[in-house]
Amino acid sequence: MDYNIDLDNITVLREKGIDLLFQFGPILLKSLILLLVGRYAIRLLMKLFGKTLEKYEIDPSLATFFKSFLNALLWVLLLISVATTLGMEMTSFVAILGAAGLAVGLALQGSLSNFAGGVLILVFKPFRVGDTIEAQGTIGEVESIDILYTKIKNFDNKVVTIPNGALANNSMINYSQKPTRRVEIKVGVAYGTDLKKTRNIILEVLKLDQRIHADPEPLVKFVNFGDSSLDLIVRVWVDSENLWPVYWDNIEAIKEAFEQQEIEIPFPQRTVHHLYSEGK
Known part of the structure; x- marks a missing residue:
């Protein structure tokens, strides 16, 4: 008797399962196909959109932003379509989406700030x-x-x-917004050095570099009495992309010119005085 009841129950469940399969199977299959086709269509549209942006030479910053935004929008529309195909009412889905959006918005205030x-x-x-x-x-x-x-x-x-x-x-x-930049080189020479001679040597070195602009003209000025040196500042204007090459090349060229002209480059020194006579 028990075995017959179990078999009857199994038969009923199987029949219900078959009915549900025939009832919802086509809907699930249709939704799955829509999801796969939509996914492929989004990829294709994004490629076409990217080529269009390249064709019209849209700024790379805007292009990246537009592609990210369009990709997110297309996926939202696809998910809404899949939900509608599954039988979910649009008003209910919009209400759920709105509530979820509010909750996510409160949780992701930082992300919304980043978006803005x-x-x-x-x-x-x-x-x-x-x-x-x-x-x-x-x-x-x-x-x-x-x-x-x-x-x-x-x-x-x-x-x-x-x-x-x-x-x-x-x-x-x-650092890239302006086409020109100012190069600043700090130079120190020993106390007692002829500053006019030093200035002329530096200016002669700068004249040899064609990357340095003539207007505004190079500037070499005495700026400070250092602990061990007389400090000068060298300022020249160059194209932005030449800033560091000009700095490196000319600071080395100035050092070599000083050596050739016997201009002393100082280093920190200390003078020690003995307070006691020798032997004590």
């Missing part, structure tokens, strides 16, 4: 991809500007990720 910061950066353009900037204790080249974060490659080839909110709301130095 990214929009401000792309609108006002304080820097672009490829610029060298200093921000949040990091100096390096901007690699990408995404929806929430900006990636900076420093001079050690390390990538630093900085939230856009911090970049948009704090001070930042852009």
Whole structure:
């Protein structure tokens, strides 16, 4: 008797399972196909969108931001379509989505701030991809500007990720925005050195470098009585990309010119006086 009941129950469950399969199987299959086709379509659209941006030479910063935003929007639309196909009512889904959005918004206030910061950066353009900037204790080249974060490659080839909110709301130095930069070299010579002669030697060295601009003209000025030296400042203007090569080449050339002209480059010294006579 028990065995018959169990068999009857199994038969009923099997029939219900078959009914459910025929009832919901096509819907699940249709939703799965929609998800796979939609995923492929999003990839295809993103490739086409990327090529369009390249064709019209859109700024790389804006291009990265637009692609990230469009990709997120397409995925939201796809998920809504899949949910609708599964039989979920749109009004219910929108209500759930709104409640979830509110909860996520409260939990991710920092991310929303970063999103707003990214929009401000792309609108006002304080820097672009490829610029060298200093921000949040990091100096390096901007690699990408995404929806929430900006990636900076420093001079050690390390990538630093900085939230856009911090970049948009704090001070930042852009070393690439202007086409020219000023090179500053500090020079020290021994006390008793002829400053006019020293200045002329430095100016002659600077004249040999074609990368240095004639206007504004190079400047060499005496600025300080140091502990062991007379301190001079050398200032020249160059194209931004030549800043460090000009600095390195000319500081070495000035040192060699001083040696040839017997201009003494001082080093810290101390004079010791003996207070007692010899032998005591």
